[in-house]
Amino acid sequence: YLQDEERVTVTAPDPLIESSFRMPKKLMDADLFVTLPKLKVNMYATVTLSVKNHIGLLLAADRLTHHHYDIHKKIADLYRTRLPDFIITDAIVAGEGQGPMHAAAVGLGLLIAGKNGVAVDSVSARLMGYEPEEIEHVVHLAARGIGPTSLEEIEVEGAELLSARARKMARPRVDFDDYAPHVRVVVGSELACPEGCVGMIRGSLDAFFQKGDWGRLTGYTFIVGKPCVVPAGLDPRKTVVIGDCAAAYAGRGTFIPGCPIPPMEISRTLVKKGIIPPVNTRLRDLGWGSLAHALGIKVR
Incomplete structure (x- = not known):
């Protein structure tokens, strides 16, 4: 390989x-x-x-x-x-x-x-x-x-x-309007990248959406980008803050650092919360986002 x-x-x-x-x-x-x-x-x-x-x-x-x-x-x-x-x-x-x-x-x-x-x-x-x-x-x-x-x-x-x-193929959605009311995603108004953290959220959660079974994920809030208008009274146990742009809100829930976050990091977080069963991933991939954040690398 x-x-x-x-x-x-x-x-x-x-x-x-x-x-x-x-x-x-x-x-x-x-x-x-x-x-x-x-x-x-x-x-x-x-x-x-x-x-x-x-x-x-x-x-x-x-x-x-x-x-x-x-x-x-x-x-x-x-x-x-x-x-x-x-x-x-x-x-x-x-x-x-x-x-x-x-x-x-x-x-x-x-x-x-x-x-x-x-x-x-x-x-x-x-x-x-x-x-x-x-x-x-x-x-x-x-x-x-x-x-x-x-x-x-x-x-x-x-x-x-x-x-x-030739046909006009259905294009990917990178908004979250179709997720409501099961899962709320708070998106920054100035910087929130579909090519990065926004896409990572959709890529991780679309499996729930396509099955039509949100299960234990119902009621969760994801925060991504900056600046965000974050609702008051969020349950920190059901709040996930995604990426370095949203670091100002890290204290509101579980913070996943990175710019962007690694592709499997959301799944890893949901495994730890008991939302989904363990998945087979490479630790070197999962660890990179946290390591880069700790080292101050902003574009990894």
């Missing part, structure tokens, strides 16, 4: 936000790099296609850096460290709705392949009902000449088949 491979530090050319990445040495030395993304919507990065697929090359701890409002810049920087030689996007069964963790299956029966990731992603995005201009990391790369987004500049074979299979 790539996470077990030796790493080398690779500098991103003219970086937007992140100047270097620890990449698998085997990948950087390889003569041929083929990437195989699964086509789906993504509440953190708009879509998962070939460019976003590069996040999977990083170690777990490195993925959290700039995993907030700057995530698209991070993805664009990462992608330019090693461009793929060929892309095969799997749209045989795609994913819509609350992707990436709770997407609903959509049968499209297609593979989209090509040599330029920006071009392949632009065609794939239209298959999902997105315009390339809606995908910020694709826009960043196109502006730097990595590839075209206009169909006038892309040679597409099987365009009629693509058009026939």
